[in-house]
Amino acid sequence: MMPLNLADTSKAQIVRKIGGSPEVKKHLEDLGFNVGSEVSVVSTLGGNLIVKVKESRVAVSSELAMRIMV
Numbered sequence: 609m610m611p612l613n614l615a616d617t618s619k620a621q622i623v624r625k626i627g628g629s630p631e632v633k634k635h636l637e638d639l640g641f642n643v644g645s646e647v648s649v650v651s652t653l654g655g656n657l658i659v660k661v662k663e664s665r666v667a668v669s670s671e672l673a674m675r676i677m678v
Contacts, residue, residue: 609625609677609678610677610678611673611675611678612647612649612657612659612668612673612674612676612678613652613655613657613670613674615649615678616649617649617650617651617652618648618649619648620646620647620648621646621647621648621649621678622644622645622646622647623641623642623643623644623646623676623677623678624643625643625677626641626643626675626676626677627675627676627677628675632672632675636672636675636676639661639666639668640662640664640666641661641676645662647660647661647678650665655669655670656668656669656673657669657670657673659673
């Protein structure tokens with residue numbers, strides 16, 4: 609298991625765990641990051657990530673990406 613910001617670009621990953629406070633977990637779930645869902649990193653720009661999740665692209669800060677374990 610590793611944080612999402614260390615994952616390979618364009619390789620599908622499965623979300624294993626979401627950490628952080630209840631508010632952070634709820635925010636990430638609202639964006640589509642649920643345990644068991646498939647995500648892939650599209651690109652990295654200045655430490656921030658563009659992530660494909662549920663057929664959408666979402667921008668995620670490196671701080672939030674550290675809380676998503678794949």
